[in-house]
Amino acid sequence: MVDRRLSIMVLSALLLGGAILASDNLTPLPRVHGANVSISLVGTLSGWNSSTTPNPKITVNQGDVVTISLSSLDTTHQFALDVDKDGAKFTGSCSSGDTCSGLFAPGAPASVMISVNFAPGTYTYFCTFHSTMVGSFVVNSSTVGGTALTPDIWSLIGPYLGLAMVLVAVVATAAYVRRNRRKQAK
Ligand SMILES: [Cu+2]
Numbered sequence: 001m002v003d004r005r006l007s008i009m010v011l012s013a014l015l016l017g018g019a020i021l022a023s024d025n026l027t028p029l030p031r032v033h034g035a036n037v038s039i040s041l042v043g044t045l046s047g048w049n050s051s052t053t054p055n056p057k058i059t060v061n062q063g064d065v066v067t068i069s070l071s072s073l074d075t076t077h078q079f080a081l082d083v084d085k086d087g088a089k090f091t092g093s094c095s096s097g098d099t100c101s102g103l104f105a106p107g108a109p110a111s112v113m114i115s116v117n118f119a120p121g122t123y124t125y126f127c128t129f130h131s132t133m134v135g136s137f138v139v140n141s142s143t144v145g146g147t148a149l150t151p152d153i154w155s156l157i158g159p160y161l162g163l164a165m166v167l168v169a170v171v172a173t174a175a176y177v178r179r180n181r182r183k184q185a186k
Contacts, residue, residue, distance in 0.1 A: 057136045061140050079101040
């Protein structure tokens with residue numbers, strides 16, 4: 001009688017464990033998705049895109065991959081984004097902590113790809129040579145459908161619970177078999 005009860009327990013534990021393992025609860029939470037954004041900037045001594053102050057404001061979302069195509073109408077320029085917010089430095093070179101393009105000039109365009117994996121906020125983009133060429137680069141925080149994701153506790157512990165149940169079932173079966181053997185030996 002006890003043996004039958006034990007075997008039913010073992011079997012149901014196995015079935016439950018198997019069901020939990022087999023169920024599709026290992027699906028990860030959806031990733032924050034970014035977009036591929038293409039921007040064109042034309043360098044001129046009066047400002048980006050021939051603008052005077054203020055220069056064009058660039059707005060992107062966190063997680064975006066931004067490709068900026070750079071061309072020049074007059075002289076050599078270099079695009080820089082002040083990622084570390086230590087201020088625009090018009091030294092003609094890319095300071096460490098910033099993301100920069102190569103130099104570009106009339107007939108010799110360039111492009112720079114920026115993975116926006118830094119904190120939301122307002123940054124400064126500029127030309128490393130010319131203090132007239134400076135504007136705002138705004139990073140908005142990304143949202144997924146405007147609602148916060150609630151973690152599913154079962155999807156987190158389910159696989160471990162299933163594995164534990166299978167282990168318990170295996171141990172119980174082994175003990176059961178051993179006891180039966182001992183009984184037969186007597
Ligand atoms: Cu410039």
